[in-house]
Amino acid sequence: MIISGIEVSSKIKEELIIEIQNLKKRSIYPCLSTILVGDDPASAIYIRNKHRACSEVGIETNDNKLESSIKEKNLIELIKTLNEDKKVHGILMQLPLPDHINQFNVINTIEPQKDIDGLTYYNAGLLLNRKPSFIPCTPLGVMELLKYYNVELKGKDAIIINRSILVGKPLALLLLDKDATVTICHSNTKNLEEKIRNSDIVVTAIGNRKLFTLTADLVSDNAIVIDIGISRANGKVIGDADYENVSKKVSGITPVPGGVGPMTIAMLLKNTVLAANRVII
Numbered sequence: 001m002i003i004s005g006i007e008v009s010s011k012i013k014e015e016l017i018i019e020i021q022n023l024k025k026r027s028i029y030p031c032l033s034t035i036l037v038g039d040d041p042a043s044a045i046y047i048r049n050k051h052r053a054c055s056e057v058g059i060e061t062n063d064n065k066l067e068s069s070i071k072e073k074n075l076i077e078l079i080k081t082l083n084e085d086k087k088v089h090g091i092l093m094q095l096p097l098p099d100h101i102n103q104f105n106v107i108n109t110i111e112p113q114k115d116i117d118g119l120t121y122y123n124a125g126l127l128l129n130r131k132p133s134f135i136p137c138t139p140l141g142v143m144e145l146l147k148y149y150n151v152e153l154k155g156k157d158a159i160i161i162n163r164s165i166l167v168g169k170p171l172a173l174l175l176l177d178k179d180a181t182v183t184i185c186h187s188n189t190k191n192l193e194e195k196i197r198n199s200d201i202v203v204t205a206i207g208n209r210k211l212f213t214l215t216a217d218l219v220s221d222n223a224i225v226i227d228i229g230i231s232r233a234n235g236k237v238i239g240d241a242d243y244e245n246v247s248k249k250v251s252g253i254t255p256v257p258g259g260v261g262p263m264t265i266a267m268l269l270k271n272t273v274l275a276a277n278r279v280i281i
């Protein structure tokens with residue numbers, strides 16, 4: 001089974017288009033404000049793709065491009081202005097930030113009701129308490145994929161190879177809430193290969209094939225593989241898994257590209273519409 005993020009995200013976008021048209025009839029014009037600091041080419045591409053996806057479904061955007069030398073206090077001032085701006089429903093701070101800026105301070109300046117990436121400690125805390133408001137887009141997209149393809153989670157052993165706040169930690173909570181037994185792994189995990197072989201659901205998000213490649217000998221026949229990692233080889237975007245061989249063995253796998261990537265963007269759109277829906281007029 002190919003777990004296609006393109007198929008599922010297209011359906012979600014179709015539903016959002018209708019929801020956005022209805023919001024506009026109520027004079028609510030969903031708007032996402034993005035902030036990009038510096039000139040990292042990958043970040044610029046991500047922002048461009050997010051803007052394009054917004055325009056496809058009818059979400060307005062405004063773009064704030066800042067020099068990498070910007071002072072933390074000026075970035076925080078900008079976020080405070082966007083927090084106050086009633087036309088803006090969602091604020092997206094493109095990461096990573098330059099080293100001289102404290103990411104925690106910046107992210108947590110975002111008003112939780114506009115934190116469509118779900119990264120503030122307020123929204124992370126709600127998720128921890130099983131009262132989620134905005135859930136980070138990549139883990140949310142993974143859960144939507146698993147739901148759409150009827151992947152049974154109850155009682156299953158899931159392994160997540162990633163412990164970031166953006167991916168591994170929130171996904172672990174979401175899988176746990178669906179009664180999976182979750183193991184979170186990282187660069188210091190012992191016996192990683194054995195743990196992977198014993199897992200029903202394998203989520204990998206490393207993004208460096210020199211450090212780690214998910215090969216066919218590592219996965220069991222009935223495994224479901226969710227490949228979040230992104231890296232490049234010979235000018236092509238690839239995931240963590242040796243897709244050609246792993247896909248022949250397992251019972252389901254997400255391709256890269258076309259798996260988790262489009263779902264992350266669809267969830268960004270969904271969270272922005274959710275934020276706009278919560279506006280009281």
Ligand SMILES: NC(=O)c1ccc[n+]([C@@H]2O[C@H](COP(=O)([O-])OP(=O)(O)OC[C@H]3O[C@@H](n4cnc5c(N)ncnc54)[C@H](OP(=O)(O)O)[C@@H]3O)[C@@H](O)[C@H]2O)c1
Nearest residue numbers: 138162163164167186187205206207228229230260261264
């Ligand atoms: N498709 C999408 O929409 C999407 C969205 C978000 C991220 N991504 C991709 O997912 C990847 C991870 O993103 P991130 O922001 O979470 O990056 P990150 O913070 O750098 O996380 C990488 C994780 O991999 C672990 N790791 C590194 N080498 C390892 C090894 N040899 N064995 C086991 N674990 C190892 C790291 O462990 P330590 O914690 O010990 O360092 C860390 O937890 C990147 O490729 C990114 O581009 C894709």
